[in-house]
Amino acid sequence: MARIFIxxxxxxxxxxxxxxxxANGHQVTGLHRKxxxxxxxxxxxxxxxxxxxxELTAETLAPLIWGHDIVVFSSGAAGSGLDRTTRIDCDGPGHVVAAMKQEGISRLYLVSAFPEAGRGKDPNPRFEHYMTEKKRADADVAASDADWVILRPGTLLHEDQDGRVNAGFAIPYGTVKRGNVAQFLAKLIETPEIRREILELTDGGTEISEAVNLIVRK
Ligand SMILES: NC(=O)c1ccc[n+]([C@@H]2O[C@H](COP(=O)([O-])OP(=O)(O)OC[C@H]3O[C@@H](n4cnc5c(N)ncnc54)[C@H](OP(=O)(O)O)[C@@H]3O)[C@@H](O)[C@H]2O)c1
Known part of the structure; x- marks a missing residue:
């Protein structure tokens, strides 16, 4: 059983x-803003x-995540403004890794974005800003000494899981059901030997447990 902060x-x-x-027997704490x-x-x-x-900083996040074993960051400004994107999608993960270090928590799962998400679309400064800030967050997390996993899903669909994905270190771009992302994260959390990896995820043809097992470095 792990104590997990989402x-x-x-x-x-x-x-x-x-x-x-x-359902996997963990205790879950969730940050909510309202x-x-x-x-x-x-x-x-x-x-x-x-x-x-x-409003949160590393100093004010630290006591909130105190006592947990794992942090999952799946927050986002969802297009609500450039400054909010910077502070939530980029500064947020940076504050989290600093708070985790302060509290001696090592395992972090960061939901990031697929690098090719904007290809083939009309240039859009808000989306460019979003992608830049997601990458800056990835860089902050990857430079930390935490046991991080950065997950870069393709464009998200409002659908529950069908349990079948394509996952790897570099895969073709595509869409992915939010339910499949959640199930993939849950399986990753049960697979702690996958650490300090950047993974890409779309819907696909591989059953999720098998897809995660294929990522484990032999
Ligand atoms: N959209 C895509 O196609 C796509 C593709 C790849 C990756 N992603 C990334 O995937 C992640 C999760 O996506 P999702 O669809 O699950 O996101 P979502 O449904 O928009 O949920 C975002 C979460 O962040 C919370 N949040 C927003 N502002 C906050 C604040 N100021 N303080 C604390 N919490 C705040 C929201 O809380 P409320 O419920 O209060 O709003 C919500 O819980 C995001 O980082 C997103 O950028 C998205």
């Missing part, structure tokens, strides 16, 4: 991930913790 627990991936972790979300979070069997990434 940042973005009310999101499309986060709310699908939490029940999978609970007080009225607390009851729903608690009713899902998750310990709610109120906090807004626009």
């Amino acid at each position: 940042i973005g627990v009310t999101g499309g991936i986060g709310h699908r991930l939490a029940p999978l972790l609970l 007080p009225e979300q607390a009851d729903n979070v608690r009713n899902a069997g998750i310990t709610p913790v109120l906090g807004d990434l626009m």
Whole structure:
């Protein structure tokens, strides 16, 4: 049993991930930013913790994640503005790794973005900014001494899992069901030997447990 802290627990991936972790016997805490979300979070069997990434720093995050073994970061500004994208998608993970170091927590799973997501589309400064900030966050996390895994899903679909994906260190771009991302993360968490890896994920033809096992370096 691990104590797992999800940042973005009310999101499309986060709310699908939490029940999978609970079913695997873990304790789950979830950061939420609106007080009225607390009851729903608690009713899902998750310990709610109120906090807004626009305000949190490493110093104020540290006591919130204290006592946990694993942190999952699946938060995002979702196109709500350039400054919010910087502070949530980029500064957020940076604050998290600093807070984890302070609290002696080593395992971090960061949901990032697929590098080719914008290819073939009209140039869009907001999207360019988003991709730049996602990459800066990846760089901060990858430079840390944490046992991180950076997961770069393709374009997310509002669908539950069908349990079949394509995953690897470098794969062709595609879409992926949020449910498959959640299930893949849950399996990654059960596979701690996968650490300090950057992984790409789309929907595909491989059953998720097998896809994760294929990534383990022999
Ligand atoms: N959209 C795509 O195609 C795509 C592709 C690849 C990767 N991604 C990335 O995948 C990740 C998860 O995606 P998703 O679809 O699950 O996201 P989502 O549904 O938009 O959920 C985002 C989560 O972040 C939380 N959040 C937003 N602002 C916050 C703040 N200031 N403080 C604390 N929490 C805050 C949201 O809380 P509320 O419920 O209160 O809003 C929610 O829990 C994001 O990092 C996203 O950038 C997206």
